[in-house]
Amino acid sequence: MAELRFLRVAPELWRQGIGKQLxxxxxxxxxxxxxxxxxxxxxxxxIPTPGLYFDLGFTETGRYFKGMF
Numbered sequence: 001m002a003e004l005r006f007l008r009v010a011p012e013l014w015r016q017g018i019g020k021q022l023x024x025x026x027x028x029x030x031x032x033x034x035x036x037x038x039x040x041x042x043x044x045x046x047i048p049t050p051g052l053y054f055d056l057g058f059t060e061t062g063r064y065f066k067g068m069f
Contacts, residue, residue, distance in 0.1 A: 002030045003039040023056055 004026050009019045030038050040058050 001037045001039065002026075002035045003041070005041055020052055020056070023052070027056065 004023070007019065007022055007026075009022070027038060038058075040053060042053070
């Protein structure tokens, strides 16, 4: 199992396919190294990205809020 965390693209570079390319690279690396599942955590500022994650095959399994740090 692997976990993808803190993937960030600067807002001025959104909608250029950078996040998709980074995500696909991570997914390929996991597959190449025998990972059978990949956990993805996101935060509310990433509102433009849910469609991207669903297009890449991720499914929402739950929501939680840990609190402010």
